[in-house]
Amino acid sequence: MTPLYHDFAGETVLVFGGGAVGSRKAGGFDDAARIVVVSPQFTDRVVSLAADDERVELVRAAPDPDAVAGWVERIDPALAVAATDDAAVNAAVEAAALDRGLLVNRTDVSGDRDPGSVVVPATIEDDPVAVALSTGGTSPALAKALRERIEAEIDGAGEMARLSGEIREELKADGVAPEKRREAVRRVVRSRGVWKGLQKGRSYGRQEADTVIEEVLNR
Numbered sequence: 001m002t003p004l005y006h007d008f009a010g011e012t013v014l015v016f017g018g019g020a021v022g023s024r025k026a027g028g029f030d031d032a033a034r035i036v037v038v039s040p041q042f043t044d045r046v047v048s049l050a051a052d053d054e055r056v057e058l059v060r061a062a063p064d065p066d067a068v069a070g071w072v073e074r075i076d077p078a079l080a081v082a083a084t085d086d087a088a089v090n091a092a093v094e095a096a097a098l099d100r101g102l103l104v105n106r107t108d109v110s111g112d113r114d115p116g117s118v119v120v121p122a123t124i125e126d127d128p129v130a131v132a133l134s135t136g137g138t139s140p141a142l143a144k145a146l147r148e149r150i151e152a153e154i155d156g157a158g159e160m161a162r163l164s165g166e167i168r169e170e171l172k173a174d175g176v177a178p179e180k181r182r183e184a185v186r187r188v189v190r191s192r193g194v195w196k197g198l199q200k201g202r203s204y205g206r207q208e209a210d211t212v213i214e215e216v217l218n219r
């Protein structure tokens, strides 16, 4: 499998099943224009998600396997998520989506998949930095445990991305030779002092970074 980032802006995601798994998946599409959850029952979590987020619609229904394709056709999503506790319904969701050339996330199986059948990774976001983590479907519990470790490890990465991106542009604009510029940026992103400074505040991080840059430029 090849990991890719997909932009669902302007698209619909259709989730079958409003239990624990369907509710978690429904809350994970920050970029989608519309998220429709079809289920006879819903968790409190997804009910409050729909109350707070107008993009999320709950439709109370329990389509049988033969009816699933009609729902997929009417709602015409970019991605269908099969998250019911009924394997025949989940299989029908997969078949209907693949028949129409749509992406599908089947939550009740692991291992080999048809092309178009995607896996949702564990994710860590500190905008604009994002980490997606998969165990190739082998051990979702490990994906979650590693996500928790990495979350602590990359705390502050978003601020570091903004600062080092800005420094990169400044050094380019100042006409610093490419080798020196790369060396300076590489040192900034690896400097414990800069990471620590950023935790106190942006200006402290910037000060630490300026010291690192001076060292490189004056060598």
Ligand SMILES: C[C@@]1(CC(=O)O)C2=NC(=C\c3[nH]c(c(CCC(=O)O)c3CC(=O)O)Cc3[nH]c(c(CC(=O)O)c3CCC(=O)O)/C=C3\N/C(=C\2)[C@@H](CCC(=O)O)[C@]3(C)CC(=O)O)/[C@H]1CCC(=O)O
Pocket (backbone or CB within 6 Å): 024, 025, 028, 105, 106, 107, 108, 109, 110, 111, 118, 119, 120, 121, 122, 123, 133, 134, 135, 136, 137, 138, 139, 140, 141, 142, 143, 144, 147
């Ligand atoms: C990462 C995460 C993203 C998300 O879903 O948001 C995710 N599962 C998460 C948690 C989790 N899932 C399960 C447990 C209980 C412990 C356990 O059984 O291991 C826990 C842990 C917990 O809940 O503590 C059970 C489980 N999961 C799948 C099956 C079916 C099967 O294995 O056959 C069963 C057995 C069901 C049963 O027993 O009936 C299948 C899939 N789950 C995936 C993703 C895909 C593979 C990702 C990868 O490559 O690692 C894949 C293949 C399909 C998909 O869903 O895309 C999310 C962590 C989010 C986070 O917190 O960061």
Ligand SMILES: NC(=O)c1ccc[n+]([C@@H]2O[C@H](COP(=O)([O-])OP(=O)(O)OC[C@H]3O[C@@H](n4cnc5c(N)ncnc54)[C@H](O)[C@@H]3O)[C@@H](O)[C@H]2O)c1
Pocket (backbone or CB within 6 Å): 016, 017, 018, 019, 020, 021, 022, 038, 039, 040, 041, 042, 043, 061, 062, 063, 064, 083, 084, 085, 086, 089, 107, 108, 109, 140
């Ligand atoms: N991928 C994952 O991370 C993960 C984790 C745990 C379990 N699972 C799998 O996902 C499935 C769902 O797990 P869960 O914990 O959310 O179960 P759950 O029982 O809490 O939820 C299942 C939901 O599906 C709904 N449903 C039943 N028939 C339906 C139909 N015909 N159409 C639409 N909705 C229907 C139910 O009303 C319920 O809300 C399980 O079968 C399990 O195999 C996956």
